[in-house]
Amino acid sequence: MPRTKNALIRQKTIDKCLSSRKNYSIRDLMDACNRELELIGEYPITATNTIREDLEQIMANYPDAKIISRRVGRHLYYSYETENYSIYKIxxxxxxxxxxxxxxxxxxxxxxxxxxxxxxxxxxxxxxxxxxxxxxxxDENIDLKGRDYFAQLFSAINNKQPLVLTYKNFKRNINQQFIVHPYYLKQFNRRWFLIGFSENIGRLSLFAFDRIEDITTSNCKYIPNTKYNFKDYFDDMIGVTRIDHTDIETVRIWVSANRWPYVATKPLHGTQHIISKDVSGVIIQIQVYINKELEQLILSFGKDFKVLEPESLKQTIAQQFCEALKNYQ
Known part of the structure; x- marks a missing residue:
């Protein structure tokens, strides 16, 4: 029995019925559950097999819950073997x-x-x-714009509901609409992101909560996720952005001796290991996709970091520091 609100209500209702002295058939148990579900605006169950599975699940989860059946005429009636027993009295x-x-x-x-x-x-x-x-x-940003969308997006993923997102393009300062099949919610750096398949773009896409202007439901057929395992999707990157048609790269960074203890106890990435070490500092290596989040992390360490490889990342970081220096001249 999944630990959803609907299933918990069924379990509590069935437990109450089995504890009573009244005889309950499978159909009686289903009617009792549906009355409770109706009170909170949930959809009724229509298959008696759902109740049978609930009974089996109760006995599997609670070994002391002995459910017995008695035949009266053409019907089977169910109750706990021990009178007044309840799984909620354990x-x-x-x-x-x-x-x-x-x-x-x-x-x-x-x-x-x-x-x-x-x-x-x-x-x-x-x-x-x-x-x-x-x-x-x-470490949560309670003032984050779009934070209130969490519940709606969570529900859409759970119910496999396609959405129409009105999304703010910061660079062009315009709103765009995307039909999105939502798959996953991810938090990074005090921001929340929705990951889903975008019909407009034709691939898995990332949408920051704080750039969503509006959400409505779409009547199109939901496209399920059959390709990505989000348990390990983010393992090869820092952050949430994976740029198309790029490969994992080997990144080597010199870390000053002064900053090394902090990097040693809080690694940049799970692949971090030491290449060499001397009195001036430590050279480490990680293997990740190169993205903006990695660049921002390296920049945040200032003079205590120096990118050694790859050359393209080294030049990008150097250019960022040169442009930043101009702000102070």
């Missing part, structure tokens, strides 16, 4: 309760967003009180 030890409380505290940053309403339900069920005093801080 006791937690202190460590388990503390771990759940910590997890919900972190997840509470998503409260109020569609698909995350189950947070309130779980806290209510377990009678968990989340401290109002912050314990964990996230």
């Amino acid at each position: 006791p937690l030890n202190d460590d388990e309760f503390a771990q759940i409380t910590q997890t919900l505290s972190i997840l509470s940053r998503f409260e109020g967003m569609p698909q995350f309403e189950w947070l309130d339900e779980i806290k209510s069920t377990l009678n968990i009180k989340i401290s109002s005093d912050p314990i964990v801080g996230f």
Whole structure:
């Protein structure tokens, strides 16, 4: 049973029915679930197999939940073997309760967003009180333009809903419309990005939240993602931008001895390793796609970094520093 709002409501309803003394057939359980789903505006379930799978999932997830069936005439009726048993009455030890409380505290940053309403339900069920005093801080830009689109885009990905994005072209100062099949949300450098297939461009594209002016739904057929695995899609780059028709390159950088301890404990990339080392500094090597995010990262280290390879990146960084110097002359 997937941990979605719909599935959790079904589970809670089925558990309540099985705990009662009344006999419930599969059809009765489905009707009870649909009544609860209707109350919150969710679509009803139409297949009795969904209920059967829910019963199997309850027994798989809760070994002590013994569900029995009794035949009365032509029908089978279901209940827990132990009267008044409920999967929500299973006791937690202190460590388990503390771990759940910590997890919900972190997840509470998503409260109020569609698909995350189950947070309130779980806290209510377990009678968990989340401290109002912050314990964990996230590097989040609360003033980011377009941040409110998160819930809508999350829902569109979850429901496989094509979108029409009105997107701001900063260079040309115009708005453009794109039909996008949304696949993934990614945060980098305190900004949020939508990754999806753009029909206008004909390839996987990146859209920054703060440049989205409007979002509407599209009636076109959704094109599913069958090519990209976003668990490792970003592994070979720094940031979120992968330029078309480029390959992973070997980048060598000299790091000053003064800055090296910081780079050693917070590597630029997972492929970082030492090539050589002396009193003046360390030469490191990474293998990544070259993009703007990499350039910006190198520039942020100022005089403590020097690009050695490739020559094209070295010249780009040198030119950036020369142009920056003009601002101070």
